[in-house]
Amino acid sequence: MNTATETVSDDDLRVLAEQLGREPRGVVGIAARCVCGRPTVARTAPRLPDGTPFPTVFYLTHPGAVAAASTLEANGVMKEMTARLESDDELAAEYRKAHEHYLGQREAIAHVDEIAGISAGGMPTRVKCLHVLFAHALAAGPGVNPLGDEALALARDTWSPSRCTC
Ligand SMILES: [Zn+2]
DSSP: OOGGGOOOOHHHHHHHHHHHTSOOOSEEEEEEEOTTSOEEEEEEOSBOTTSOBOOOSEEEOOHHHHHHHHHHHHTTHHHHHHHHHHHOHHHHHHHHHHHHHHHHHHHTTOOOGGGTTOOSTTTTTOOOOHHHHHHHHHHHOTTSOHHHHHHHHHHTTTOBTTBOOO
């Protein structure tokens, strides 16, 4: 993990607040950015300042990315991906590795008992949230979360991290 290069500036926090429509909580880094430099994914502590356990290490903040993930969800992509996980052993194994990567990234920030072993987005056996998969794939880069990579590719015409729509 590259938290050393993920410094969160006051400007980042201001942009996150604008993107989320509320004050960002527990942000420890910016795990991915738009080509223009604005945050797309906030790396978030597994325990929020008020003590609440927070499983979503990689939180998708960019409104264009959030909308693109929502559109895919509305189009039944999650159901189709989950069905493939049940029939494709190789994909299931890669997705389990993605789950382990996610947990490792969280443990590198802090260990939180309440969510130990539980990642996010339905991993490791289901797809329940494409926003989580988008964020993980954007933060980790290609080749870590196969279904996150696929979801980003499916959304390419509406949103891509390499084309600024901020
Ligand atoms: Zn941008």
